[in-house]
Amino acid sequence: MAENRIERKRVLSRKSKSEDVKSVIENGVSARRTTITNSNVVSSKAQLSHMYGSLTETDLTFKIVQLGDSGVGKTCLLLKFRDNTFLSGNFISTVGIDYRNKVIEIDGTKVKLQIWDTAGQERFRSVTHAYYRDAHALLLLYDVTNKISFDNIRAWLAEIKEYAADDVVIMLLGNKTDCKNSERVVRKEDGENLAREYNVAFMETSAKTGLNVDLAFTAIARELLSKNSGESNKSSFKVQDYIREQTQKNTCVNCTI
Numbered sequence: 001m002a003e004n005r006i007e008r009k010r011v012l013s014r015k016s017k018s019e020d021v022k023s024v025i026e027n028g029v030s031a032r033r034t035t036i037t038n039s040n041v042v043s044s045k046a047q048l049s050h051m052y053g054s055l056t057e058t059d060l061t062f063k064i065v066q067l068g069d070s071g072v073g074k075t076c077l078l079l080k081f082r083d084n085t086f087l088s089g090n091f092i093s094t095v096g097i098d099y100r101n102k103v104i105e106i107d108g109t110k111v112k113l114q115i116w117d118t119a120g121q122e123r124f125r126s127v128t129h130a131y132y133r134d135a136h137a138l139l140l141l142y143d144v145t146n147k148i149s150f151d152n153i154r155a156w157l158a159e160i161k162e163y164a165a166d167d168v169v170i171m172l173l174g175n176k177t178d179c180k181n182s183e184r185v186v187r188k189e190d191g192e193n194l195a196r197e198y199n200v201a202f203m204e205t206s207a208k209t210g211l212n213v214d215l216a217f218t219a220i221a222r223e224l225l226s227k228n229s230g231e232s233n234k235s236s237f238k239v240q241d242y243i244r245e246q247t248q249k250n251t252c253v254n255c256t257i
């Protein structure tokens, strides 16, 4: 209890963090795992960790929003990145929006990634649109075993154009690459071509095996860091080149992709 009180003081003294909590409350967001009310804003250490990740000081915070059709694996991707866990079997569709934080270190800079996991279902679209606007980056997912989810990417990109900032960083992800070749209906080249057409970064991932999951978030964070320091004007960081280099480094003889 005493410890909880100390943590509570520490957190409430952090203006930006209490603002995060306030914004969740004000927006009346329906979170899948934690319902935050005024009375239990910070009630336990576990809750703190859910909301903020580790309580280390961070140099920068970037807001990333995950988008894509229902069932493509947005929640699983986030949980794999945040907790290294995979939810197989029961598919619990996200209701509204939820978020997790993770602090990562890039070249000595601590970066807090605040990752918003949106519901893919159409009926929540009006809730989730509100979150595009102040996103620094968007992760747009489709499922390589579901052609409709891929075909819908153009509609998602149109929504992004309408609701997100002009300079938002976008990354297209083809998820579920662990599935059998016979189940795959979207070729890697199709994803690459679409990404090229819209001038966005691209990679294939598996929230199940963890393939490229850390890389997707790290690449986004590096791109945002580079943008933040004004480097992107000098074109010193090219996210797609970074992804290519890292993917080649990680390729092993046992990998099928």
Ligand SMILES: Nc1nc2c(ncn2[C@@H]2O[C@H](COP(=O)(O)OP(=O)(O)OP(=O)(O)O)[C@@H](O)[C@H]2O)c(=O)[nH]1
Pocket (backbone or CB within 6 Å): 068, 069, 070, 071, 072, 073, 074, 075, 076, 077, 087, 088, 089, 090, 091, 092, 093, 094, 095, 118, 119, 120, 121, 175, 176, 177, 178, 179, 205, 206, 207, 208, 209
């Ligand atoms: N084989 C495989 N299955 C996955 C992968 N990612 C997610 N799944 C499965 O796909 C289903 C949907 O995953 P979710 O992460 O809940 O999907 P979502 O995009 O969050 O869906 P909504 O919340 O409705 O928008 C679940 O049954 C997962 O187990 C993956 O990389 N590989």
Ligand SMILES: [Mg+2]
Pocket (backbone or CB within 6 Å): 074, 075, 076, 092, 093, 094, 117, 118, 119, 120
């Ligand atoms: Mg979900």
